Amino acid sequence: MKTRKFLIIGLLAALLSGCGNNSTPIKQNISGKAGEIVIVADKKIWENETGSELRKILEKDYPCLPQREPSFTLIHIPQKAFTNIFQIHRNLIICQLDNNIKKTAIVKKEDVWSAPQTVIYVTASDEKKMAEAIKENGKFLYNTMEEAERNRIIRNAKRYEEASIRKTVSGELGGSPFFPTGYSIKKHVPGFFWISYETTYTIQGIFAYKFPYRDSSSLSLNNIISVRNAVMKANVPGMLEGSYMITSPAPEGKPVMKWKTYKGIKFAEVRGLWEVMNDFMGGPFIQHVFLDRSGKNVIVLEGFVYAPRYDKRNYLREVESIIYSFTWENDQRS
Helix, strand or coil, X not given: CHHHHHHHHHHHHHHHHHXXXXXXXXCEECECCCCEEEEECCHHHHCCHHHHHHHHHHCCECCCCCCCCECCEXXXXXXXXXXXXXXXXXXXXXXXXXXXXXXXXXXXXXXXXXXXXXXXXXXXXXXXXXXXXXXXXXXXXXXXXXXXXHHHHHHHHHHCECHHHHHHHHHHHCEECCCECCCEXXXXXXXXXXXXXXXXXXXXXXXXXXXECCCHHHHCHHHHHHHHHHHHHHXXXXXXXXXXXXXXXXXXXXXXXXXXXXXXXXXXEEEEEEEEECCCCEEEEEEEEEXXXXXXXXXXXXXXXXXXXXXXXXXXXXXXXXXXXXXXXXXXXX
């Protein structure tokens, strides 16, 4: 028994020694809700121009929602209150003033106290220089935090994937997003998929479909919406007889389009509002529209949200992130 006891102690010591010498310490999981950013700054910084610029950049309206919602929820913490509880938050912007600083800097770091964490340090010698730097780098600050939120969702979608959905979609479209646990194929007809995650009061849906590419006009906003309305009428009925999804004709829901490139795929991003003809349902949608590898078909990935009882920003950001995870069939990695 003694020999066995010493053997166990020896093995434990060897394991602990190995961890200490050869392994990177495991960071604890992040805290905080989706879309939150903790701003660490002294009161005078937060209440003056620097704080005003941060709020202007990060609390601007999230695009194309039925009601106004800020892009991010900001939580202000004074420097002296920045304890362990807040250090593990998912998103941090730390503002530091020091008379000895010669050059104003904005630096991004990952996984400083937790993982997957994004931390941005803003350092300057005075408050005016700090405010100017934030104003000049507003796009970087916004995009960095947007990307951090997106990457976490994509990471979870891959880690907890319903792989059978991706396999089915890829077989027909040549590629697919990664769908996390809880999503299921609600409808599949040739050239069209409706994948959905539904609770008692919410629906997060993704449409994936294709149509023939004729010429450059196929990728115009008018044509994309015209095709969308035809596809929705044929495939997405409402709760009442004779009802079906359409693109909202209301001026405030008018679709907007911009071109983007992500991981080698150039696509048209289309945002707008949807509603149901002859019913009172509605909500926001976002599309990624691009050519397939043959150049003969247009692929449309659309995320939409129905959440009449709740704010919709985080729900829409989730489905948007899922369609961002699209990869071609031969390029997919779990």
